[in-house]
Amino acid sequence: MITDAELAEAFPALQNYTVTSAPTPRYNCIAWAAGDHRRWWWPPDSDTPEAYWPPGVRRDCTLEAFIAAYRTVGFTPCASGEHEPGYVKVAIYVNADGRPEHAARQVETGKWTSKLGQEMDIEHELLELEGPAYGRVGQFLRKPIGPPRLTRMHRTTKAARRSRRGK
Amino acid sequence: MKLRSETSRAQPSYSDWLQSRVLGRQRVDLHASTEIAFTPNLSWSFRGTGSSNFTTVTAPSGARRIDPSAPAASPVESNIEKLRFTPDDPVRSRFRELVEEWHRACRFSSSVTARVQHPAYRAIVALGRPVLPYLLEEMIARPNHWSSALIAITGTNPVPPAARGSLDEVAASWRSWAAERGLL
Numbered sequence: 001m002i003t004d005a006e007l008a009e010a011f012p013a014l015q016n017y018t019v020t021s022a023p024t025p026r027y028n029c030i031a032w033a034a035g036d037h038r039r040w041w042w043p044p045d046s047d048t049p050e051a052y053w054p055p056g057v058r059r060d061c062t063l064e065a066f067i068a069a070y071r072t073v074g075f076t077p078c079a080s081g082e083h084e085p086g087y088v089k090v091a092i093y094v095n096a097d098g099r100p101e102h103a104a105r106q107v108e109t110g111k112w113t114s115k116l117g118q119e120m121d122i123e124h125e126l127l128e129l130e131g132p133a134y135g136r137v138g139q140f141l142r143k144p145i146g147p148p149r150l151t152r153m154h155r156t157t158k159a160a161r162r163s164r165r166g167k
Numbered sequence: 168m169k170l171r172s173e174t175s176r177a178q179p180s181y182s183d184w185l186q187s188r189v190l191g192r193q194r195v196d197l198h199a200s201t202e203i204a205f206t207p208n209l210s211w212s213f214r215g216t217g218s219s220n221f222t223t224v225t226a227p228s229g230a231r232r233i234d235p236s237a238p239a240a241s242p243v244e245s246n247i248e249k250l251r252f253t254p255d256d257p258v259r260s261r262f263r264e265l266v267e268e269w270h271r272a273c274r275f276s277s278s279v280t281a282r283v284q285h286p287a288y289r290a291i292v293a294l295g296r297p298v299l300p301y302l303l304e305e306m307i308a309r310p311n312h313w314s315s316a317l318i319a320i321t322g323t324n325p326v327p328p329a330a331r332g333s334l335d336e337v338a339a340s341w342r343s344w345a346a347e348r349g350l351l
Binding site (some may be wrong): 002010025027028029030031036037040041042044045047048049050051052053061101102116117118119133134 | 270273274275276277278279280282283292310311312314317318324326328330331332333334335337
């Protein structure tokens with residue numbers, strides 16, 4: 001079990017946080033921010049089974065590759081982490097070399113939710129996780145909150161239903 | 168524990184004996200008071216302290232003694248190999264130390280690259296085949312990023328591409344692989 005001292009050492013600015021899950025290695029911060037709590041997302045060096053990475057996305061540890069990965073689930077770059085009604089936002093933290101280390105997702109209250117490696121989820125202020133472990137926020141992304149978009153199959157089904165009703 | 172030679176065949180050293188075993192498809196847990204005798208046909212016998220009779224277990228056709236000096240990347244091919252768990256096994260103790268060190272060092276990291284390249288992780292891989300039963304046990308009991316180590320040690324990857332990133336499915340693949348080879 002992680003101690004407050006260990007948390008404080010890794011995240012010196014972390015003060016106002018709430019633990020929202022038990023520790024688990026089943027998913028990581030990148031997956032959690034994307035809305036996936038079943039897999040560990042990371043660009044793999046090879047065909048290792050350790051990590052999932054969206055098909056077709058560059059498998060390198062660059063901000064561009066991470067932005068492309070989040071595009072596959074509907075996120076696009078935006079200018080800030082200010083809370084915008086109607087949008088969910090993701091912040092990507094990068095280290096001094098500009099390489100992604102962490103991602104957090106904004107919740108309705110304007111606070112952020114993060115999965116800490118193989119440890120627990122917490123709710124926190126955005127800048128509280130900046131520091132030696134995760135670096136600083138280097139990119140914001142957003143996607144509209146709304147009804148799920150209809151897939152081709154759904155559209156076909158609705159069209160068929162309308163057609164049947166017409167007959 | 169004493170080793171008793173009953174054959175002119177080259178005998179394994181005590182450390183070899185600790186690290187490897189040929190037990191057919193049986194698991195026999197031995198204690199420090201058990202006396203062991205190897206025989207030429209790769210069978211072996213044992214008896215407990217105070218017992219006058221040896222119980223002999225004969226390895227089935229095709230059995231071979233695991234060679235601890237074999238390269239770590241060599242595949243474990245035989246389904247009759249058994250590696251024994253012993254509370255005082257130095258490999259197990261070292262493995263537990265390294266696992267704890269790895270957990271402490273990588274607990275907040277999402278980078279799979281950093282996790283599998285951490286010195287403690289590489290040290291686990293360097294333990295080679297003797298660590299295999301402990302690694303499988305850990306993977307099945309507490310799924311984590313042990314696949315790279317298992318692949319490096321066994322030379323095989325039983326995880327289907329569709330399971331990538333899902334540690335439960337990855338662990339299930341390794342459980343099946345180990346069960347098919349009688350390693351569980």
